[in-house]
Amino acid sequence: MGTRRCAGVMWAVLLGLVVTVLAPLAWAQAPPPGPSGTGGRVPAVATTWPVGVRPRILRGWSPPASPYGPGHRGVDLAAPAGAPVRSVAAGRVSFAGRVAGRGVVSVELRGTGTPPLRTTYEPVRASVRAGDEVAAGAVIGAVEPAGGHCTLPCVHWGLRRAGTYLDPLLLLPPQLRNGGPSRLLPVLGVPLPP
Template sequence: MRTWPALLLALMVAAVVAALPAATALDGDPGGGPGGGPGGSSPPSPPADTPVPAVGRTWPVGLRPSVIRGWEPPATTYGRGHRGVDLTAAPGAPVRAVAPGRISFAGRVAGRGVVSVELNGTGDPPLRTTYEPVRATAKKGAEVAAGEVIGVLEPTGSHCPASCLHWGLRRGDAYLDPLSLLPPWLLGRGPSRLLPVIGVPEPEVRAVP
């Protein structure tokens, strides 16, 4: 039989645990797999101004796929959010490395095919892109070039209403926006345009004798 002090302590612990935010299932990188910790606890999201070099040279699927759902960093470290982007793609579509790197994981996590690529020259720890649900065609440890096929999109395992590729980006345990890897011309923002200079006189044109 519990004494009153022990019972009171148990009630206080239960109240504290209930007040903690619930950890959500990983969006964009399954826990216990490619870089995730055992048990699948969600890594924190970084500050919004975390710099990401635009090293991407291609979309992971298609030429310019539609973004079904973008990156939505959670308001709190372990809050709900969308830790990656969902891109339209048909089952069987080739999935490509967006930048050169090394395959750090190629296998199945919680029934889903997952491929992760550590990107070359992106610091320590390096940036790591993750793609799912993907049946890997490249093996762990293989060096891949930008645009090289690393797998094919599986018909099942997607959390989208229709078929899609979930593309994630991490540095260490912090999630980042994968679209920040791509330069503006790949994102469809158009090329840079020169604006007219106002207030500067035009150079004098002299006739050639």
């Protein structure tokens, strides 16, 4: 095989790898436009994860096919009991109390359209009250030792706009969601072009 043909094959393989790595990020969008006029888009307004630096995701978002159908309307993040839970963005606490025996905190996020996006965190022992204004990264409570639906201690993090559940991971900018900017690594055994 000639040098030019080998270089062409190498570039085709490299392009394929780039598409494979970056395409899922480009396609990770919110649902199609909704009735609110906001287009159903989720702005990347989060400045922090709710718990930890980059917690392990125990279970991802799986939207229901119908409003009352089965699904997972949020993400479960591994977190030890007593760990601080933070508001991912600035907003106003719309609820802090118990639902079905679990502590729940909901925060309406500032500057996210009408109706505003609302994040929920459970099971959380609230340190805030309904009506409190919170800054991005402010502690809103602590992980309760029991009461969640995970097999390990966790926080269920949800996101809604009115009655529509959305993927809360979309609130995170790519550098938080993916641990930093994408980097291309060399393909083993393939020489770099001159």
